[in-house]
Amino acid sequence: MKPPVCALCGRRFPSSEGRLVKFSNYQPLPERMMGHPVGAVWFCERHVGVAERLSGRTSTAALAAMNLRHPFGALLRLLRSGRPPN
């Protein structure tokens, strides 16, 4: 399982302050398999509401829609990652 980092704003948060949202493409991991399940995405408490409203879509479609509504999200993630744009 990935650590809790908001997929929209890139903020790291204690898991009590956000939630793992399961989208329509969610696929649980097979038993005893390590890793992060497809379609399960962490969101901080500020963004979990909008993410849950879009949980009927695939995680890719939902994130694309959220990035359109929150155009600064991509910039924030970039600034927090400390990596130059590619």
Ligand SMILES: [Zn+2]
């Ligand atoms: Zn967030």
